[in-house]
Amino acid sequence: NCFPLMSSPATIRELIQEADAVIGAVLVHGAKAPKLVTRNMLAAMKPGTVLVDVAIDQGGSFETSRPTTHADPIYEENGIVHYCVSNMPGAVPLTSTVALTNATLPYAVEIADKGWQKAARSNLGIREGLNVVDGKVTYAGVAETFNIPFFDPGKLF
Incomplete structure (x- = not known):
């Protein structure tokens, strides 16, 4: 079982x-x-x-x-x-590539259509996916792990 x-x-x-x-x-x-x-x-x-x-x-x-x-x-x-x-x-490169493409392509298309800043402002998923903006860490978990300052991405652009 x-x-x-x-x-x-x-x-x-x-x-x-x-x-x-x-x-x-x-x-x-x-x-x-x-x-x-x-x-x-x-x-x-x-x-x-x-x-x-x-x-x-x-x-x-x-x-x-x-x-x-x-x-x-x-x-x-x-x-x-x-x-x-x-x-x-x-171990399953074709299957994993198709799965990753299906999961990420909509974000890539939106970023290509709007530019990354406009896409990040209008799409929470894209905004939460940011790690660094202009050299500033915008992902709280990364900042905490490496003990460096965190910056709210919504306030940087």
Whole structure:
């Protein structure tokens, strides 16, 4: 059986002991992924359990995660198999390219039609996608992660 659960430290600690596979897919926009599975939790897991860390590009959500490649995708630590391939969509390049194009093309067309400033003023999604404007960090998560000043993008143009 496969079922998603709301993440909490207590839920993870309890259910990780029974799991055959655990998928970590945490995304905190503009920041590193939190470490939800600790090294101590690994000791309670069944040998042969598989951890898949989709958040590896953001630092990983398992304390024992380290980036791997498509050519050498797995490693074992304390009897637990880790799959932590950076850029997992690269395993299916055509499919991932089509998906990314479908998600981003409407924004690209709007920016091309209006210019980036007008598009950002009129489209919250574009405005929230800005990271830097005129050398100023406009994405709060990035500013916080790197401990640099944040600037509200709506006030910069």
